[in-house]
Amino acid sequence: MGITLKDLSDRYAVCNGKKFYLKDFEPDDTWKFKSKEHADELLEHGLKRLSEMQGRLYAQNEWALLLIFQAMDAAGKDGTIKHVMSGVNPQGCEVFSFKAPSAEELNHDFLWRSMKNLPERGRIGIFNRSYYEETLVVRVHKEFLEKQKLPPKLVTKNIWKERFEDISAFERYLEHNGIIVRKFFLNVSKEEQKNRFLKRLEEPKKNWKFSAADIRERQAWPKYMEAYEETIRHTASEQAPWYVVPADHKWFTRLVVASVIVETLDSLKLKFPEVSPAFRKEFAAARVALEKEK
Ligand code: ATP
Ligand code: MG
Numbered sequence: 001m002g003i004t005l006k007d008l009s010d011r012y013a014v015c016n017g018k019k020f021y022l023k024d025f026e027p028d029d030t031w032k033f034k035s036k037e038h039a040d041e042l043l044e045h046g047l048k049r050l051s052e053m054q055g056r057l058y059a060q061n062e063w064a065l066l067l068i069f070q071a072m073d074a075a076g077k078d079g080t081i082k083h084v085m086s087g088v089n090p091q092g093c094e095v096f097s098f099k100a101p102s103a104e105e106l107n108h109d110f111l112w113r114s115m116k117n118l119p120e121r122g123r124i125g126i127f128n129r130s131y132y133e134e135t136l137v138v139r140v141h142k143e144f145l146e147k148q149k150l151p152p153k154l155v156t157k158n159i160w161k162e163r164f165e166d167i168s169a170f171e172r173y174l175e176h177n178g179i180i181v182r183k184f185f186l187n188v189s190k191e192e193q194k195n196r197f198l199k200r201l202e203e204p205k206k207n208w209k210f211s212a213a214d215i216r217e218r219q220a221w222p223k224y225m226e227a228y229e230e231t232i233r234h235t236a237s238e239q240a241p242w243y244v245v246p247a248d249h250k251w252f253t254r255l256v257v258a259s260v261i262v263e264t265l266d267s268l269k270l271k272f273p274e275v276s277p278a279f280r281k282e283f284a285a286a287r288v289a290l291e292k293e294k
Contacts, residue, residue, distance in 0.1 A: 003032060005046050008259035012243045017236035022229045027189035028248040036251035043251075046258040051087040053262065054124065056270035058092040061122035063268050064179045067261065068130045071186035072224060073214040074196040075247045077128055080186065084258045085126070094119060097128040106147055110134050110163075111170055118179060131170075132183070135163050135231045140223045164234035171240040181240040182264055184257060185228060186247040190221050 011031065014020050033039045057063060069077045085093055096117045105113045111131055119125025138144040139160060171181050188196075197218075200210040217224075236242045245256045 003042070005042070005049075005259040005262050008256050009243075009263040012245055012256055012260075014232055014236040014242045014244060015238045017233035017242075020229065020233045020236060022187075022225060022232075022244070025187055025244040025246070027187045027192065027246050029246040030249055030252045033252060033255070036249075039251050039255045043255045043258055046255070046262050047084070047087045049262050050084075050258060050265070051089075053265040053270055054088045054092055056272055057124070057265060057268075058089065058122045059272050060270050061273075062178060063270070064119040064121050065124045065261075065264065066119055066127065066174065066179055066181045067124065068127045068132065068181065068183040069186065070129060070132050070136065070184070070228075071247065072188055072193060072221070073211075073217060074193050074200075074209075075186040075188035076250050076253055077186060079250060080184075080253050080257050081126055081128060083254050084261065085124075088124065092122065093124045093126070095126040095128060098130055098133060100144075101147075106149060110148070111166070118174070121178065131167060132231060132235075135160055135167070136224065136227045139227045140220050160230070161234075164231070167235050168237065168240075171235070171237070175239045180264060180268070182260055183235075183240065183242045184260070185232065185242060185244050186253060187244050188247040190218070192248040193218065 008031070012025070030039075057065065069081065071077050081095060085095075094117075098113070101113065114127070114131045117125065117127070138148075145155065145159070174181055197210070197215065200206045232242045232244070243256065243260050245253050247253045
């Protein structure tokens, strides 16, 4: 079929939000892939490369990668993170799940908790939800904004525009510091979300995932879609693109996410650190010492 990981990564990238419309992206798209089996070969190849490149990222210890996952409930964030990262060395990877802010977090600026959890050099950091909640759930439910204790004169009709600007500036700052940002919106349809909620009710092993709050959030679907569209429009950039990943078929979601991560790491031209001649000289002495051991 000849589709490469790069083709997949490019197809769902939004690098300039000006002309972004959510309706141009189909949640049930699988492009030219007809079935899971069809996609799995390429996925396996992608996961092998991912594992190999993570080794170099870690050894080189210069760049860091920040992967952000945003989605409606049941879009498959957790499963995607689990599958795509299954082959990587856990020492080089950290996942943070952002919930509704704590009292301590509400006493700080909105980026504070993210700043504390940024990946170190050589690592992959995963944000399961992120500071993007600030222009999504907080926009849909204004009561969250009230809890943030901002001085009232700072809360004007420009607040969302200001947040987009602040987030974009923050992401530029990260780029200037060697932290590469990639953002995924797992684009599930309302219909498929319903099917998945029903499964959570029916299957005992999935019961624990059920939450009545998720059903309530579903009522605000159109508002969320507007908030996602606006957010992507204002914060997609060359250096920190959004990927609008079809999420009605989990096997395809995984393939696209893996493709993006592989392509991103590939673009960094990562190398194992070179050993200096002086250091290499020590090898001979070390070998002699080891061989002398009884
Ligand atoms: P998830 O829904 O991500 O799979 P979960 O079900 O384990 O995780 P939840 O209790 O649903 O955990 O936590 C996520 C909730 O926290 C979401 O409803 C999300 O909108 C909310 N949240 C995250 N960040 C913020 C924020 N900055 N302000 C308000 N609510 C937030
Ligand atoms: Mg939840």
